Amino acid sequence: MLGRRSERAVLDRLLSDVRAGVSRVLVVRGEAGVGKSALLGYATESAAGLRILRAVGVQSEMELAFAALHQLCVPLLDRMDQLPEPQRRALATVFGLAPGPAPDRFMVGLAVLSLISDLAENEPALVVVDDAQWLDTATAQTLGFVARRLDADAVGVLFGAREVGIELHGLPELELDGLPDDEARALLGSAVGFLLDEPIRDRLVAETGGNPLALLELPRGLTATQLAGGFGLHGGQGLPGRIEQSFIRQADALPAPTRQLLLVAAAEPVGDPVLVRRAADQLGIETAFAEIDGLLSLGERVTFRHPLVRSALYGSASAAERRAAHLALAEATDSSSDPDRRAWHLAAAAIGPDEDVAIELERSADRAQARGGFAAAAAFWQRAVALTRNPARRTDRALAGAQASLQAGAFRTALALLATAEAGTLDALGRARVDQLRAEAAFAQQRGRDAPGLLLRAAQTFESLDVRLARDTYLDAWSAALFAGRLAGAVGLREVSRAAATAPRPDTAPRASDVLLDGLSLVIAGERDRAVPLLTRAATAFGGPDITVEEVLRWGWLATAAAATAWDFESCVATATRQVEIARGAGALAVLAVGVNVLGQVVALAGDFAEASSLRAEADAVREATGTHVLPYGALVLSALRGRADHAFPLVEDTIARATAEGQGTAAQYARWAKAVILNALGRHDEALLWATSAGEDTPELFVSSWALSELVEAAARSGRPREAAAALARLQEKTANTDELWGRGLEARARALVHEGDDAERAYGQAIELLASTRLRPDLARAHLLYGEWLRRQSRRGDARTQLRTAYDMFATIGMEAFADRARRELQATGETVRRRADASSAREELTPQERQIALLVRDGLSNPEVGARLFLSPRTVEWHLRKIFDKLSISSRRQLRDALPAAEAATR
Numbered sequence: 031m032l033g034r035r036s037e038r039a040v041l042d043r044l045l046s047d048v049r050a051g052v053s054r055v056l057v058v059r060g061e062a063g064v065g066k067s068a069l070l071g072y073a074t075e076s077a078a079g080l081r082i083l084r085a086v087g088v089q090s091e092m093e094l095a096f097a098a099l100h101q102l103c104v105p106l107l108d109r110m111d112q113l114p115e116p117q118r119r120a121l122a123t124v125f126g127l128a129p130g131p132a133p134d135r136f137m138v139g140l141a142v143l144s145l146i147s148d149l150a151e152n153e154p155a156l157v158v159v160d161d162a163q164w165l166d167t168a169t170a171q172t173l174g175f176v177a178r179r180l181d182a183d184a185v186g187v188l189f190g191a192r193e194v195g196i197e198l199h200g201l202p203e204l205e206l207d208g209l210p211d212d213e214a215r216a217l218l219g220s221a222v223g224f225l226l227d228e229p230i231r232d233r234l235v236a237e238t239g240g241n242p243l244a245l246l247e248l249p250r251g252l253t254a255t256q257l258a259g260g261f262g263l264h265g266g267q268g269l270p271g272r273i274e275q276s277f278i279r280q281a282d283a284l285p286a287p288t289r290q291l292l293l294v295a296a297a298e299p300v301g302d303p304v305l306v307r308r309a310a311d312q313l314g315i316e317t318a319f320a321e322i323d324g325l326l327s328l329g330e331r332v333t334f335r336h337p338l339v340r341s342a343l344y345g346s347a348s349a350a351e352r353r354a355a356h357l358a359l360a361e362a363t364d365s366s367s368d369p370d371r372r373a374w375h376l377a378a379a380a381i382g383p384d385e386d387v388a389i390e391l392e393r394s395a396d397r398a399q400a401r402g403g404f405a406a407a408a409a410f411w412q413r414a415v416a417l418t419r420n421p422a423r424r425t426d427r428a429l430a431g432a433q434a435s436l437q438a439g440a441f442r443t444a445l446a447l448l449a450t451a452e453a454g455t456l457d458a459l460g461r462a463r464v465d466q467l468r469a470e471a472a473f474a475q476q477r478g479r480d481a482p483g484l485l486l487r488a489a490q491t492f493e494s495l496d497v498r499l500a501r502d503t504y505l506d507a508w509s510a511a512l513f514a515g516r517l518a519g520a521v522g523l524r525e526v527s528r529a530a531a532t533a534p535r536p537d538t539a540p541r542a543s544d545v546l547l548d549g550l551s552l553v554i555a556g557e558r559d560r561a562v563p564l565l566t567r568a569a570t571a572f573g574g575p576d577i578t579v580e581e582v583l584r585w586g587w588l589a590t591a592a593a594a595t596a597w598d599f600e601s602c603v604a605t606a607t608r609q610v611e612i613a614r615g616a617g618a619l620a621v622l623a624v625g626v627n628v629l630g631q632v633v634a635l636a637g638d639f640a641e642a643s644s645l646r647a648e649a650d651a652v653r654e655a656t657g658t659h660v661l662p663y664g665a666l667v668l669s670a671l672r673g674r675a676d677h678a679f680p681l682v683e684d685t686i687a688r689a690t691a692e693g694q695g696t697a698a699q700y701a702r703w704a705k706a707v708i709l710n711a712l713g714r715h716d717e718a719l720l721w722a723t724s725a726g727e728d729t730p731e732l733f734v735s736s737w738a739l740s741e742l743v744e745a746a747a748r749s750g751r752p753r754e755a756a757a758a759l760a761r762l763q764e765k766t767a768n769t770d771e772l773w774g775r776g777l778e779a780r781a782r783a784l785v786h787e788g789d790d791a792e793r794a795y796g797q798a799i800e801l802l803a804s805t806r807l808r809p810d811l812a813r814a815h816l817l818y819g820e821w822l823r824r825q826s827r828r829g830d831a832r833t834q835l836r837t838a839y840d841m842f843a844t845i846g847m848e849a850f851a852d853r854a855r856r857e858l859q860a861t862g863e864t865v866r867r868r869a870d871a872s873s874a875r876e877e878l879t880p881q882e883r884q885i886a887l888l889v890r891d892g893l894s895n896p897e898v899g900a901r902l903f904l905s906p907r908t909v910e911w912h913l914r915k916i917f918d919k920l921s922i923s924s925r926r927q928l929r930d931a932l933p934a935a936e937a938a939t940r
């Protein structure tokens with residue numbers, strides 16, 4: 031290898047970092063023939079002591095899901111059993127080792143991350159992926175995920191790529207240019223067997239831009255006189271094209287049967303010599319491989335001298351020649367062991383529409399989909415569409431392809447296929463499915479205002495076709511409308527609820543989700559009395575043992591919303607816990623992204639800030655890893671109650687900005703409520719009033735507005751606006767009337783106490799405290815003590831006031847509600863009692879980064895490194911690395927000591 035001194039130095043450094051236990055990723059990028067593979071070869075040779083894992087992308091129109099990943103992972107498969115179960119299952123499914131539901135693609139990424147990280151525990155590893163521009167989509171997505179999430183692992187990842195697709199976008203790159211002139215001259219000299227005149231040599235070097243492949247290939251077979259004319263690269267064709275021309279020229283000199291054999295090999299992407307031979311026999315080609323000197327070599331695999339040889343040969347053949355080659359390859363391919371490749375060759379051999387082949391492709395699509403290869407499935411569908419004449423079937427296939435593309439996260443392809451479907455003849459069902467898929471795409475990209483209308487229209491169309499499908503779609507529409515909240519377009523909760531209320535019902539016994547839909551629609555219709563029993567029933571079912579996994583995954587979070595609307599906090603806990611457990615177990619990360627936010631709110635409301643904080647970290651990790659657009663509901667509730675304005679206000683502002691931009695009205699409502707809570711805590715009641723008023727206006731039938739009304743009463747009462755306080759109380763009472771639930775009754779009593787005077791007030795405070803004391807809602811209970819204490823002080827009942835305020839202060843301090851604790855402390859001081867701020871035991875912990883803190887907490891709770899890694903999308907090795915730093919900072923030496931270093935109630939601040 032000539033030159034490349036600085037590039038080699040970069041790789042040397044990379045390797046030494048890896049040896050030192052730090053992960054490094056590098057994409058070596060540059061045009062064809064510039065020397066990427068040569069440089070990767072250098073790295074591999076220099077990687078003594080490193081375990082090498084390899085994969086190569088293969089140029090082909092064929093998508094074979096996870097093909098390259100499988101190649102990479104074969105040496106690691108015996109470690110699969112050590113993976114956490116959802117990861118093991120995901121990998122087994124995509125590699126076709128065990129049947130199972132199509133896994134989440136991020137779970138596959140996590141599994142590969144764990145495998146490689148685990149390997150690197152014992153020996154540093156170098157992952158070398160060449161020709162990355164040709165990786166199948168599923169592999170590229172997985173490796174991109176792994177490359178981004180390696181951290182403290184002794185793993186290097188090297189990609190060679192002509193260009194970088196979306197999957198590897200943003201990874202560190204090393205851009206490779208042609209060789210500098212003197213090295214280029216030397217290389218040219220080695221390629222040309224005779225001495226070149228200096229001006230001619232320099233011209234050739236200039237024309238090739240120092241591209242080594244061009245320097246080696248273009249002069250081949252040319253005489254000195256011919257070379258004197260130069261390559262003429264400045265005109266028309268680019269460099270790769272010229273190199274291909276040169277290969278074609280070389281091939282053209284070969285006898286016809288040899289050329290034909292070369293074409294068959296070029297049409298066969300895997301390089302299976304037996305298959306190529308068999309296909310050649312089909313075509314009656316008697317030439318042996320050995321005769322094809324130079325352009326192709328034969329070992330275990332058929333290998334072209336350079337990838338451009340393959341593309342040159344394939345590209346220069348006529349359409350008929352190519353079809354003949356593919357047909358022969360299809361016939362040579364075993365239909366039982368390799369049906370997908372066979373189908374693909376058949377498709378490439380088809381002249382026009384061909385239903386038999388389309389059916390084969392359809393089967394391949396199903397197989398790919400079953401293994402989670404959605405991009406591959408979409409490609410098969412797309413091909414099938416092209417071969418389908420029957421308009422109805424064409425449409426069906428386009429829809430199936432659109433669905434698969436959506437699941438692969440390929441929105442552009444999905445929309446193109448939907449357009450194809452729409453261009454054909456669509457019956458009502460088809461039109462509804464187009465709407466549904468379009469809504470899904472809109473919802474996945476941003477949970478904004480477009481989806482509800484599309485879903486509503488689909489649901490209405492389904493009504494006359496499939497009652498159950500219609501109702502399921504209504505529930506999805508409701509869900510989308512709830513995300514959109516006040517920012518919904520023409521179709522919001524009201525429109526969806528109205529339509530759902532009159533939708534036909536199934537003859538069979540209603541499922542929990544049917545009850546859920548009825549309850550939710552009724553509550554928006556203003557029929558709270560009829561709605562609440564249904565909401566409670568649905569929520570209880572979703573938190574109970576008989577609910578199906580599918581229902582929990584799809585609508586679990588709506589069940590929690592139903593429970594909150596019915597003030598049933600126990601069901602909030604049960605439904606939210608269940609959804610997170612099921613989503614974690616199933617590896618359903620898009621669901622988990624919402625689920626951890628819901629559960630995070632619930633545990634924050636219960637005053638378990640440590641757990642809420644853990645869930646917040648998990649929410650961040652899932653969101654970041656999967657790129658979902660779920661806004662930080664859980665973090666908002668936690669921040670509101672914790673009351674650190676410097677952290678919380680930016681979160682509120684950021685959420686409102688993003689929510690407004692994306693049309694996610696409910697998130698903005700949460701944020702405004704959060705701001706009101708903090709301002710109330712800080713005693714800035716005038717301002718709190720504005721925020722609470724605004725948060726209380728959105729979707730008044732549901733729970734966030736109830737919470738906002740409760741804040742509004744406090745803000746109004748404390749800022750001397752009794753009339754506004756009374757009005758807000760009346761509105762709150764509309765939603766607590768007829769409830770037996772302690773949560774609703776407790777908040778109502780607390781609000782009533784703020785509005786009333788004298789004995790009425792005192793009685794109400796007593797009720798509020800008694801009611802809330804029987805719930806898990808400790809923050810709300812503490813606030814009742816605070817308000818009561820403040821009231822007592824104003825009544826000049828100092829002793830009684832102190833008792834309440836001390837209780838409040840102790841609770842706030844224990845829970846970690848800092849702003850409220852300050853307010854309680856100030857009130858206590860006003861009664862003449864001096865309170866020392868509780869010694870903050872967290873001073874040592876203050877040095878822990880947020881991520882370290884979460885890791886410490888999860889480990890304290892008994893999770894293993896792989897389990898923590900699975901939760902936070904880190905490799906186990908990275909967890910271990912953080913843990914060592916944590917031990918160091920806390921001056922402890924074992925996992926068990928974390929229990930004392932991080933007392934349950936005080937841990938996890940952020």
Ligand SMILES: Nc1ncnc2c1ncn2[C@@H]1O[C@H](COP(=O)(O)OP(=O)(O)OP(=O)(O)O)[C@@H](O)[C@H]1O
Pocket residue numbers: 031032033034060061062063064065066067068069161190191192209217242243246336337338
């Ligand atoms: N620095 C070098 N010194 C000598 N020969 C080189 C050098 N770099 C590349 N070559 C040779 O040039 C040819 C093309 O290089 P290589 O195959 O690495 O290109 P590439 O960038 O991987 O191209 P492609 O994108 O087509 O895969 C090879 O025959 C290689 O051995």
Ligand SMILES: [Mg+2]
Pocket residue numbers: 066067068160161190
């Ligand atoms: Mg290469």
